[in-house]
Amino acid sequence: MTVYSKPGTPGSLVTFKPRYENWINGGWVKPVKGQYFEDISPVDGKPFAEVARGTAEDIELALDAAHRAAPAWGKTTATERAAVLNKIADVIDANLELLAVAETWDNGKPIREPLNADLPLASDHFRYFAAAIRSQDGDHAELDNDTVSYQFHEPLGVVGQIIPWNFPILMAVWKLAPALAGGNAIVMKPAEQTPVSIMVLIELIGDILPPGVLNIVNGFGLEAGKPLASSPRIRKIAFTGETTTGRLILQYASANIIPATVELGGKSANIFFSDVAQEQDSFYEKAQEGFVLFAFNQGEVCTAPSRALLQKPIYESFLSTAVERTRKAIQGNPLDTDTQVGAQASNDQLEKILSYIDIGKQEGARLALGGERVDLGGDLSGGFYVEPTIFEGNNKMRIFQEEIFGPVLAVTSFTDYDDAISIANDNLYGLGAGVWSRDGNVAYRAGRDIHAGRVWINNYHHYPAGAAFGGYKSSGIGRENNKLALGHYQQTKNLLVSYSEEPLGFF
Amino acid sequence: MYEPASTAIVVGTITVPGENLPRVELSATAVVTLRELWDEFGPLMFHQSGGCCDGSSPMCFPAGEFITSDRDVLLGRLDIAPAGAEPRSIDFWISAEQFEYWSHTFLTVDVVPGRGSGFSVEAPRGVRFLIRSRLMDSFT
Numbered sequence: 001m002t003v004y005s006k007p008g009t010p011g012s013l014v015t016f017k018p019r020y021e022n023w024i025n026g027g028w029v030k031p032v033k034g035q036y037f038e039d040i041s042p043v044d045g046k047p048f049a050e051v052a053r054g055t056a057e058d059i060e061l062a063l064d065a066a067h068r069a070a071p072a073w074g075k076t077t078a079t080e081r082a083a084v085l086n087k088i089a090d091v092i093d094a095n096l097e098l099l100a101v102a103e104t105w106d107n108g109k110p111i112r113e114p115l116n117a118d119l120p121l122a123s124d125h126f127r128y129f130a131a132a133i134r135s136q137d138g139d140h141a142e143l144d145n146d147t148v149s150y151q152f153h154e155p156l157g158v159v160g161q162i163i164p165w166n167f168p169i170l171m172a173v174w175k176l177a178p179a180l181a182g183g184n185a186i187v188m189k190p191a192e193q194t195p196v197s198i199m200v201l202i203e204l205i206g207d208i209l210p211p212g213v214l215n216i217v218n219g220f221g222l223e224a225g226k227p228l229a230s231s232p233r234i235r236k237i238a239f240t241g242e243t244t245t246g247r248l249i250l251q252y253a254s255a256n257i258i259p260a261t262v263e264l265g266g267k268s269a270n271i272f273f274s275d276v277a278q279e280q281d282s283f284y285e286k287a288q289e290g291f292v293l294f295a296f297n298q299g300e301v302c303t304a305p306s307r308a309l310l311q312k313p314i315y316e317s318f319l320s321t322a323v324e325r326t327r328k329a330i331q332g333n334p335l336d337t338d339t340q341v342g343a344q345a346s347n348d349q350l351e352k353i354l355s356y357i358d359i360g361k362q363e364g365a366r367l368a369l370g371g372e373r374v375d376l377g378g379d380l381s382g383g384f385y386v387e388p389t390i391f392e393g394n395n396k397m398r399i400f401q402e403e404i405f406g407p408v409l410a411v412t413s414f415t416d417y418d419d420a421i422s423i424a425n426d427n428l429y430g431l432g433a434g435v436w437s438r439d440g441n442v443a444y445r446a447g448r449d450i451h452a453g454r455v456w457i458n459n460y461h462h463y464p465a466g467a468a469f470g471g472y473k474s475s476g477i478g479r480e481n482n483k484l485a486l487g488h489y490q491q492t493k494n495l496l497v498s499y500s501e502e503p504l505g506f507f
Numbered sequence: 508m509y510e511p512a513s514t515a516i517v518v519g520t521i522t523v524p525g526e527n528l529p530r531v532e533l534s535a536t537a538v539v540t541l542r543e544l545w546d547e548f549g550p551l552m553f554h555q556s557g558g559c560c561d562g563s564s565p566m567c568f569p570a571g572e573f574i575t576s577d578r579d580v581l582l583g584r585l586d587i588a589p590a591g592a593e594p595r596s597i598d599f600w601i602s603a604e605q606f607e608y609w610s611h612t613f614l615t616v617d618v619v620p621g622r623g624s625g626f627s628v629e630a631p632r633g634v635r636f637l638i639r640s641r642l643m644d645s646f647t
Contacts, residue, residue: 037631040622053631164560191560192630193622221626242562243602244554244573251574265559302559324532348621348635352563359612359640398640401608402563428604429558474558474604 004101004111007048013098013106019050020199021270022058022218023067026211031219032057042108042343043334045382051195054219056227061235062187062215066158070185070213081181082130085413088205089126092119094472095204099197104167104334105198108343108384109337114169121463122173125481128465133181134482150181152493155183156235156259156343159489160228162221163198164240165345165437166189166405172198174480175238176214182489186273187215187234189225193346209226221245232256236489239263240302243474250477261478261488263302263471265403266431269424270294270460271446272493273437277314284459287436290460291322291409295329295388296346297355298405302475303432305460307400308411309420315413318414320394323369326388326409331374343383344406352386353406354397357389365410366391395423403429417442421449430472436503453479511630519583520601529644531583531599535616541567541587543641545595546627553616554579555601555609555638556625565616565636566627570598580606610638 019036021028022220032036033100038047052058073081085176092099109118141149161175167189179186190198195218202216229237230252238261241248246262251258252309275289294305308494310318334342344350350373357371370387387409391399400410414420422431430452436460439445453470454463462468463481478488518622519531533541536637545551550570555571556562572588575581583602601609616636623635 133597220631221632226626241558241560241603242556242564242625243558244556244566245552245561246558247570248573248626263559265557265562346622347620348561348564348623348637351619351621351635351637354562355637355639362640362642390537396608398608403558405560405562428608497584 002337002449007101007105009073012101014200015076015102016049016196020052020196020218022052022054022062023129023199023202023206023216024062025215026206029061032061033053035380037192039106039248041105042345043105043382044379045384048105050496051218054217055222058217059187059224059227059231060218060441063158063231064416065188065212065215066185067233069210072156073185073210073213074157074183076183078133078136081183082134083265085126085130085177085181087208089123089152091204091208092123092434099169099201102197102200104342106194107165107168108334109344110339110342112337113297118167118170121465122170123176124297125173125465129177129181132486134401136483136486146498148496148497148499150497152185152495154493156491157184158234158491159184159186159236159238160231160234162225162229162239163187163188163190163446165193166297168194169201170195171240175242178485179489180213182486185213187228189217189219189228192218192220211465212485228253234258236260240503246476259488262476263480264474264476265302266429266452266471266475267307267401267403267427268303268432268434268452269309269450270434271309271420271424271436272311272314272318273439273442274311275438276436277318278438285437288322290434290436292326293328293460294409295341295407296461298386299341300345300405303454306404306409307424308409310378310411312413312415319411321369323390324391326369328390331385332376333380341387341388341407347384349405353386353404353408356404358405360391360393360397360399363397363400364397365391367399368392375471375484395426401427417446421446425451428474432456432476516530517549517585517587519585522581522583531614531616532614533585533587536618538636539614540585540618541597541630545587549630551597551612553597553599555605557605561623561625563638564623565581565638566625567629567636567640568626569628575600611643615639
């Protein structure tokens, strides 16, 4: 067990700057209007740093820098860009604990997660795309003896990226790595709930990239996000967030006729077939843990397995064991490596979760566990903590249909295979799902029949860089991770070359 | 039988075809915030969000900023003007597919301290619109 010291106190790995400016053209740049906002730590509910409140003017400065940098960066060799990405990965690895403390303080997540997941995944992501860009070939077709079609991958130029607050560094990296690998310059806006940890990362990696290749402007969605997303000076916009803003982003993209990728969340079903409980063995333990993963990152995961579907014969026994397992989850100081459940990222998030717990009760769902805000006392008293909560109900209830983005699980039963698939697919979203069965044929068929972009079979919440991630239905457009993501940051140049000396003969 | 919550001072008009009960209201604090926002941005609209992160929050935009379509449902019109003043009507929209799952609940738009994301106009003030819901017995 380790308890990391609070940032800014003796022995802490992190001392935040009192104020974070925007990062533009390889340096710190004050916001044009001179305004700042406070970043509040969800760990204790107190402000800990000021952050530039960027506006359209700052976005323009960032776009100026990006446009200056893009042509040369786009002409670097894949070898050079891969070397840069690998260096960034090395720096992340070398500063893993420091970045983990910063991430926990900004977001509220228990530090075991950034130490063991967010940051190792982030550095690996850079390495994956370093490898992907080096191994990417164009292609050609010999159309006839004298005519050859060559296809090249060219960068888009300058791209815009808007980052969510649930994995502030990792979600930024998911978008950064393929964009940089593809040879693009970037203007990025982090989430206003978690604007600082990415700036701590920039302090470490900023000088590895040529000035202007990566520019970060903080601020509010209305004041900085909209001018970025609607700018005619970007060639692509990427967004992770909710559906209304997603539609707005697509609207702006249509006005500028640029591509947009949007990841808009989900309400993922986690399906447990009866045979899971055939033996009380290690696999059963694994499945039980798979159920409790709804509380990972306090449920603030787009693919949180927030609907558990249990087959009738095992419903009571599986659920009662899983409820006890969840009850034992340690909620406490997010800087303690023993803590399993930390703080929700913001006060309004906390309020929203409590409002859903309220509607769940009104709709007649049975509360099997939790359901209350938690006061951890002492210094943490002002933090945003909610008990892991388990409801039993049916799939028509709103707690089964909406992404609560909190540690709230909705559990129901199913009779047979068809019933399971029908319930799983009766939802607006299709980002993730889980299937647990000892019968490989059942698991495979379920995986193919569920309308979701990622189906975990006999595991959950695993995010290797090589596995494509993205939504079906209202969960969005496009894929992240995997070399497929490069395609969202490149355009195809076709050179159609004739090696013939003969005229065509038409005129 | 519909009874306005004690804090609510603006109840939406009935706009869903075939229905005879309102579906949405504003809490008193929401009305105060919206009047200030109207002064700053002019006419406003709401679109109810879903999905990731700040999903399930109502997003408030300058009227017309968000393009609605036949696949959206107008849940109600909320007039925030003080008594006797010119009407200041705010349309509250939700996507038709989301409405299918929400149609049994009555929505109260409230305001809480927070740092909501999205492009909603209130966020820079350090507050966030929030939906509180209660069950409707029937809506016709």
